[in-house]
Amino acid sequence: MELYEKIKKFWQEAGLKEVDKDGLKSTARDPYMQQLNEYFIGNYLDSNDQVLDVGCGDGSSTDFFSQRVNEITGIDYSQSLIERALQRSICNGNFIQGDVLELDKVFEPNSFDRVISIRCLINLPDAKMQYRALENLFYVLKPGGLLLFSEGYKHGWDGINIHRQRNGLSVMNVVEYNLFFDNLDLEGFFQSRGEVIEFVGFGEYIYGSRVIHPLLTNGNVQHDSHINRVFAELQIKNAFSLNFSECSYAGVYVVKKDA
Numbered sequence: 218m219e220l221y222e223k224i225k226k227f228w229q230e231a232g233l234k235e236v237d238k239d240g241l242k243s244t245a246r247d248p249y250m251q252q253l254n255e256y257f258i259g260n261y262l263d264s265n266d267q268v269l270d271v272g273c274g275d276g277s278s279t280d281f282f283s284q285r286v287n288e289i290t291g292i293d294y295s296q297s298l299i300e301r302a303l304q305r306s307i308c309n310g311n312f313i314q315g316d317v318l319e320l321d322k323v324f325e326p327n328s329f330d331r332v333i334s335i336r337c338l339i340n341l342p343d344a345k346m347q348y349r350a351l352e353n354l355f356y357v358l359k360p361g362g363l364l365l366f367s368e369g370y371k372h373g374w375d376g377i378n379i380h381r382q383r384n385g386l387s388v389m390n391v392v393e394y395n396l397f398f399d400n401l402d403l404e405g406f407f408q409s410r411g412e413v414i415e416f417v418g419f420g421e422y423i424y425g426s427r428v429i430h431p432l433l434t435n436g437n438v439q440h441d442s443h444i445n446r447v448f449a450e451l452q453i454k455n456a457f458s459l460n461f462s463e464c465s466y467a468g469v470y471v472v473k474k475d476a
């Protein structure tokens with residue numbers, strides 16, 4: 218089976234269960250990382266906005282964003298996850314099953330004020346598919362609209378692993394079904410379509426949860442632990458002022474599409 222089909226099957230099966238083998242939500246295994254996404258993306262939403270959330274999963278973050286916008290549509294290729302999302306009663310939201318690679322067949326060009334993508338495109342197995350999907354995100358975004366893009370980035374992954382090794386911790390491997398973006402290629406692409414307004418890296422949270430947390434617990438890391446909650450709060454308050462930008466393998470790019 219091709220990797221693309223294997224990954225799609227993974228998400229179809231994930232949606233059949235409430236939680237995974239570790240008792241975590243498979244679409245957002247690190248709940249405090251998700252809190253950061255919701256907080257920082259939420260800051261860029263406006264009550265007049267028409268919004269698209271690609272790879273919306275079970276719609277839990279779509280639900281959160283719906284309270285800040287005029288109308289929101291969630292799209293995901295996993296039928297089981299879309300069925301879960303449809304069980305939510307969001308008065309200004311709707312969910313449809315569809316592939317990010319075919320957004321241009323589903324929506325008219327220039328349809329949305331904001332397009333959100335949280336850990337969706339990293340599930341595409343090669344860079345060619347990822348950039349086809351990125352073309353689609355810009356296709357459906359209105360000129361002057363914002364892409365709120367929170368995926369996974371190679372530079373920060375290498376950075377956190379250097380810090381882990383310095384502290385006697387093992388190197389983390391990217392799971393088979395994820396392909397992270399090369400930061401320079403990605404930023405080059407963004408600049409060809411618009412302007413990068415901001416990158417909010419989650420380096421402080423990542424350093425706290427992926428280095429300090431295992432050191433404190435002797436490697437017994439729980440993503441839903443209060444230790445991670447504290448680091449998420451510190452990141453939101455920008456308490457460290459240390460940034461740890463070299464560890465930001467996750468974070469939100471805010472990109473304004475050319476008018």
Ligand SMILES: C[S@@+](CC[C@H](N)C(=O)[O-])C[C@H]1O[C@@H](n2cnc3c(N)ncnc32)[C@H](O)[C@@H]1O
Pocket residue numbers: 228229243244245271272273274275277278292293294295298315316317318334335336337338340341
């Ligand atoms: C890690 S989960 C993230 C879900 C959601 N964005 C969140 O933050 O909770 C990845 C989601 O992307 C969806 N996905 C992956 N590839 C996709 C594709 N080609 N088209 C549409 N959805 C896709 C999966 O089904 C899954 O729901």
